[in-house]
Structures are given as structure tokens and as C-alpha cells.
Amino acid sequence: MLIESHTFYFLAFAAVASLRLGSLSNVTNTTSVGSAVYSGTWAIAEVLQMFVLGPRLILSIRKYYAELVAKSDGGTCTMSISAFQVGEDAWTGGDV
DSSP states (O other): OHHHHTHHHHHHHHHHHHHHHHHTSGGGGSOSHHHHHHHHHHHHHHHHIIIIIHHHHHHHHHHHHHHHHHHSOOTTTHHHHHHOOTTOOTTTTTOO
16 A cells, blocks of 8 residues: 555656766756756756655655554553563463
8 A cells, every 4th residue: 555655756756866867978968958958857856856755755654654553453552461460470370
């Protein structure tokens, strides 16, 4: 479920990474209009990734795990309440 809902974020990060790799080539170092458009697109995509996509991904993962914890039944805490009663050993049940 978590992977399916975050496919857009993964694709956006992959797109910005490919733009970053493309900016390392010598073709983008020219003074053509295409190079300027590419550099501008890369700059806008990088800012969106840092200030929009990254925080949204973090917040949505936090929300997912908060809902997961809220839906849990708390089965791990029930043993500690019943096992440690006064005068009984937790492992042997007081038979020692």
C-alpha cells in the first residue's frame, strides 16, 4: 500500500535525477535557447523537489505509520501487565 501511493514521488525524484545527470553533459554548456530552457526546467524541478515533494513525502509516510499504530490492537503490552503480579515469577508463573 505504501509503495503504491508513493509512486508519483518516486517518479518525480527519478525525473529530477535524470535532469541532473543531463546537466553534466557538455551540450548544456552552450548559449543556445534550448540549453537555457533545459537549465531553467532543471532549476524549477529541483526547487519543487526540495521544498514541496520532499516534505510531502515525509509527512505522508508519518501519517501512514501513525494510522498504522492507531489501528494496532496493542497486543504486545498485555503480557507485561498480567505477567508481573506481586509475588510471582514472570517466567515460571510462581511455581518456584
